[in-house]
Amino acid sequence: MNVSQNYQQFNMASAPLKVSKELTKKVAKGARDMLPQQMAIKEGALSQIKEVFKRHGGQEIDTPVFERREVLMGKYGDANKLVYDIADQGGELLSLRYDLTVPFARFMATNNIQKLKRFQIGKVYRRDQPNSKAGRYREFYQCDFDIAGPSLPMLADAEVLKVFSELLDGFKLDFKLKLNDRRLLELAVTDRAQTDPQMFASICTSIDKLDKEPWDQVQDELNQKGLTYDQVQKLGDFVNGDLANGTDSFETAIGKLETMFEKVQNQEKKGQVLHEMRLLRVYLDAMDIERRVKLDTSLARGLDYYTGMIFEAVIAGGEEASLGLGSIAAGGRYDNLIGMFSKNQIPSAGGSLGIERIFNILESRAAKEEALINPMDIVIGQMGTINRAHVLKIASWLWSHNLKTEIFYENQQKLGEQIKIAANKGARYLVVVGEDELKDGQLLLRDLTKKEQVKVPFDQESLMKAIKRDNLS
Amino acid sequence: MNVSQNYQQFNMASAPLKVSKELTKKVAKGARDMLPQQMAIKEGALSQIKEVFKRHGGQEIDTPVFERREVLMGKYGDANKLVYDIADQGGELLSLRYDLTVPFARFMATNNIQKLKRFQIGKVYRRDQPNSKAGRYREFYQCDFDIAGPSLPMLADAEVLKVFSELLDGFKLDFKLKLNDRRLLELAVTDRAQTDPQMFASICTSIDKLDKEPWDQVQDELNQKGLTYDQVQKLGDFVNGDLANGTDSFETAIGKLETMFEKVQNQEKKGQVLHEMRLLRVYLDAMDIERRVKLDTSLARGLDYYTGMIFEAVIAGGEEASLGLGSIAAGGRYDNLIGMFSKNQIPSAGGSLGIERIFNILESRAAKEEALINPMDIVIGQMGTINRAHVLKIASWLWSHNLKTEIFYENQQKLGEQIKIAANKGARYLVVVGEDELKDGQLLLRDLTKKEQVKVPFDQESLMKAIKRDNLS
Structure with missing residues (x-):
């Protein structure tokens, strides 16, 4: 008797489930399975990332994949429509997290923590148009590092930029850090172009599109939002030209900003912000990453919660430049976000590495060599x-x-x-x-x-x- | 001038978000934040678990946190109502994964893999009544190990039991593995008590409640499902008494089953199943875990997809027994599940460790010592x-x-x-x-x-x- 065959037969007969038709075997749109080879690459990359975070004193935390809907609402500007909601099956209304930053702010308040240098690695969810070549998925990992708690001007900000430089250097990528400051944008948008302060977030959302759309189109959008010809021209001076394309040195760029903001009413504010920009330059130079950083006044970041320094890391050269990956890390200062959940304002700065785009690069490198997954003894x-x-x-x-x-x-x-x-x-x-x-x-x-x-x-x-x-x- | 203070002021003034009222800072019901101390414990536990999985040749995979709803539907018996659905915001209908087993079956079909010894560690979601003391959450980790592919009778099954024994030994827990076989249940329910074969899954669901409810109550439920007095009595013989309470040795229990099934019509099937039970006993003995295993005929496992050996690990003694944690690991053989998504039947066996309950134990142990999180140089x-x-x-x-x-x-x-x-x-x-x-x-x-x-x-x-x-x- 063939024992093995009979065993199979009995199992078939005893199935409580009907095996009549082949069910769908599709993965949800914009999501993907990870095969063992891919997991090995991912695990290697994550342990490298954790090492950098820990070297800077980061402590790891975790938060649930879903939050009460009101925690997430109104934090992401235009992108709020991309949040996944959980169906109402009775009880609380929940949504899947869109990033790790807002849940972190809620975490600080919930657990009544006054300061924390934290890192967190987890999946986030966006109902975006997926594009696997460009590493854009609906479910993807973010690796976040944040310094929450008071800091002398630009000191924590500088370390955040250093951390993300170390991460990208670790992956042997040729990258640039585009840098801007929400307060510079504010000087340009509210003070110089004299638009309604209430419009600031909305105008930033439009400017944020400049990496995908030409100025003409953004200009139309700003006109439609009710800005005058003169206001739009003044914004154009700021977000176009040398200040945006990074041809100037940092110092030259700040000189040009001095001139541009010569006539704004709040000179103390202007002095303060430009002083801090200079301070940041000195800090970056001390850590040998000034050469990585380019001031880019057209960088706005779509999310509502930033209040100071903002940055985005992009691939600048090498064979990976051709993959069209867009930004691979981004972040900034958000001094008011934790205060939205708590009586305490806790100034914070941090950033987020989009690991999927790194995976794409590592996978295409790994394809050139054959590695054994979990070799046996x-x-x-x-x-x-x-x-x-x-x-x-x-x-x-x-x-x-x-x-x-x-x-x-x-x-x-x-x-x-x-x-x-x-x-x-x-x-x-x-x-x-x-x-x-x-x-x-x-x-x-x-x-x-x-x-x-x-x-x-x-x-x-x-x-x-x-x-x-x-x-x- | 106090630079730091002014900096704060500007940030307050420039906030694009109104900081008017304190938002909710509640975590979603049944979910929890992980503080750095807890994450350190969790990371330690997970690396210990991965080491065991890898020692047995496991390869790690990952699947998305959500699946197309039809992938999950009809796989979990009564528990289907506990699945979280994603709101319909246009496009596919999605649900959060309820376990890692069904997504793994879909994964095998999607990626057209014929055999794989895989492990996976990830969060799963159940709209269950949470109870943090008992380690029952709505979001929790499962650590799964499965051997998918043909195996001589009980060989892969025996290794699965060994893997979970090693895991629990690694955490220095005093545990027992309750063991049963869906085919034994089938002999008792369909062959001996002569109930309608279509009722099998539903009867198992009732029997599965025996660890929470007394026999009287289950008996009522079976009566309501239309079983006769005689049928219910015959089921009672099987799921109560010595065969269920583990007082007999494995060999004695199998002898009693021989007697019990003396008169069932399909003697070949009976012979086959009891032969394999004996074989399993020999295998467990060879690996020195027979002493850990107790045959328990009342063990049914609620999920529909099991077809052969089933098991549950429970805390048997030590100070942890008082925590009332219920089962901390469970699994079994499911030979038809992958075939539901694919033309190929791929016989498989595996199990799942509920890490939250282990965390509870490790946390209460760690509370007795003060450990430094991420010490600096x-x-x-x-x-x-x-x-x-x-x-x-x-x-x-x-x-x-x-x-x-x-x-x-x-x-x-x-x-x-x-x-x-x-x-x-x-x-x-x-x-x-x-x-x-x-x-x-x-x-x-x-x-x-x-x-x-x-x-x-x-x-x-x-x-x-x-x-x-x-x-x-």
Whole structure:
């Protein structure tokens, strides 16, 4: 009787589920499975990222994947429509998190924490148009690092920029950090162009489109929002030209801003902001990353919660530049967000690395080399008709010695085949439980590197003595 | 002018968000934040779990947190009503995953994989009544290990039981594995009690309640489902008494089952199933876990997809027994599930560890000791009025040498205070940038263990030479 076949038959017969038609096997749109090869790349990348965060004193936290809807509402400007809602099945109204920043602000308030240098790695959800080539998914990882708590001007901000530079350097990417400050935008939009302060967030949302749309189109949008010809012209001076394309040195750019804001009413504010921009430049220079940073006055960041320094990291060169990945990290200062959930204002700055785009790059690099996923130390094979209890007994010994061991679940006829499979799994040894050897109370131990085999008494001590632990896990 | 204060003021003024009222800061019901101390415990536990999975040749995969609704529908019996749906905002209908097993089956079909020993660690979602003491949440981690692909009878099943035993042993828990087989239940329910085969899943759902409800109540439910007095009696013989309470040895229990099923019509099936139960006992004995396993005929598992061996791990003793955690791991064989998504039937067995309950145990153990989260190597302080660019320059050197380094973001007046903070962060060194020392081009390097300090020239080479790398990261 073929036991295995019968077993299958009984299972088929006893199925409580009808196996009548093939169900859909589609993954949800904009989401993706991770195969073992991809997971290995991902795990490698995440451990590299965590190392950088920890080197800067970061402490890891986690928050739920969903939040009460009111926590997320009104924080993301135009992007609020991209938030996934959970169906109302009774009870609270929930939504999936859109980023890790707003949940972090809620976390600080909920847990009544006054200061924390935190990092968090988790998936976020956006009902955006997916584009896998550009690394844009509806479910994707963000790796966040934030310094929440008071800081002298630009000090925490500078460290945040350093952290993200280290991350990107770690992946050997040729990148630039585009830098701006919401307060510069405010000087340009509210003070110089004299638009209604209530319109500020909305105007930033329009300016934010400049990396995808030409100025003409943004100009139309601003006109439609009710701005005058003169106001739009003044915004154009600010977001176009040298100040936006990063051709000027940082110092020259600040000089031009001095001139541009010569006539705004609030000179104290102007002085303060430009002073801090200069301070930031000195800090970046001290940490040897000034060369990475380009002031870009057209950078606005769509999200409502930023209040000071803002940045975006983009690929600047190398073979990865052609992938069209857009920004791979971004962030800024948000001094009022935590205060929305708490009586305490806790000034904060941080950023977020979009790991999917890094994965795309690492995957295309990895495609050029063949890596073994989870290589084994030992595989246990067999010859002749044997009771599998012997195989499990030996496996159990090896597992208890922390040796990575696999067995065969089906009958394997040829020893040559078993050797090949074991070698493909990266194993150093094949233990063979042979019908003949068993009669003499022995095992075969084959060294797959040296291509030698020895007989070993069938007991734990003898086997462990015969196995050389070098090169094993 | 107090720069820091003004900075704050400007930020307040420039806020694009109104900070008028305190928003809710509640976490969604049944979910929880993880503080750094908890994350450290969690990360430790997960790396221990991954090590066991990898030792058995597991390969890690990931699937999206949501699936197309039809993928999940009709797989969980009564529990289908606990699935979270995503709101219909246009496009596909999605639901949050209820476990990792059904998405894994879909994954095998989607990616056209014939065999895979996979592990997966991820959050799953259930609209259940939460109970944090018992470790029952609406969002919680599952750690799954499955062997998908053909196996000789009970061979993969035995390894699955071994894997979960190793996991629980690793956490130093006193546990038992309750074991049953869906085919035994089928012999008892369909063959012996002669109920309608279509009723099998529904009857299992009722039996599954026996760990929470007395037999009387389950009996009523079975009566309501239309079973006769005689049928219910016959089920009672099976799910009550010695066969369910684990007082018998495995061998004695199988003997009693022989007697119980003496008269069922399909004797070949009976012979096959009891033969495999005996085989499993031998395998468990060979791996030294038979003592952990108790046959329990009242174990039914609520989920529809099981077809053979089923198990549940429960705390059996020790101080943790009093926590009332219920089952902490569970699983079984499901030979038809992958075939629901694919033309290929791929027999599979596996299990799932509910890590939240383990966390509860580890947290209550950790509460007895004080552990430092992410200890630092070096903290950089200052004395007098100095430019923070010096601090950042030194920090930048240390970060580039992979030393875990923090700076102070605010002014620190007293050296004693800075020493205390640095020591509390676990740092070996405090580097002091002093106004006076700077004039001589020097730094102070204080060894916090030896309580000694030396002056070091303010350059990278001199500083790195003065720092002893032993005991540092």
